[in-house]
Amino acid sequence: MNDNNKDLEKIVVDDTVYMTKLTPKFAERKAYAPRDPKKIYAVIPGVILDITVNKGQRVKQDQSILVFEAMKMRNTIKAPFDGTIKSVKKSKGERVAKGELLLEFE
Template sequence: MGLTAKVNNSFEFEVSPEAIANVDAIYLSENKLHVIHDHRSFHVEIVKSDFNSKSYTIVINNATYEVELKDELDQLIGEMGFNSGLKHQIRNITAPMPGLILDIAVTAGQQVKEGDTLLILEAMKMENSLTASFDGVIKSIPACKGDTVDKDQLLIEFE
């Protein structure tokens, strides 16, 4: 089993590991790609990415799509009904991958709402917005703008 992709909050389909491995794509810049599929050419731009919710805004040949990706673990957690309580138990934001902190949009003591941008992490030549997955108050920010961080390094702590 590969990924489940949900497009524009309505159309859902499975993407096999073989399909992922066989994508014919070339990066033109850090967030733009040229993809060939079934002998057709597609220009793809990743406009926004949110690793917390695994959601992306992409533009394919001038048409905008909202895409949500779920792997096997995400699907299993959803089927077991554990999604609703998880986000309230998270008290730390850690780096989802190694990267460079481009901007920190919050300060210690600040009240944030679910979906608010916390920081921008550049990873794999892409800018990734890390957002709050629940309403809360920032306790501390051990990371600083310009820091190079490792995967799972603590970035922001909630009260």
């Protein structure tokens, strides 16, 4: 066994360090980052049909900010709170992948 120790990695369980190989899934896992409520991401891949706000605009909670088509459904994305639009990252007609940043609040 000792000959193979070169490709071993460390994993910690209850303060104990174990030498072991990693599964691809474990090796590729992403570190957790808390969600920033000011950033609006695409939760599903799709197309931006319309953007109803501009940079610098003040919006009220539940006001429609963009229309997003995914899986043949038109989804209206609403402002999660009262605020000001810091930047719009996408434009009308653009196709976006899951997880892409669409819009940011100040």
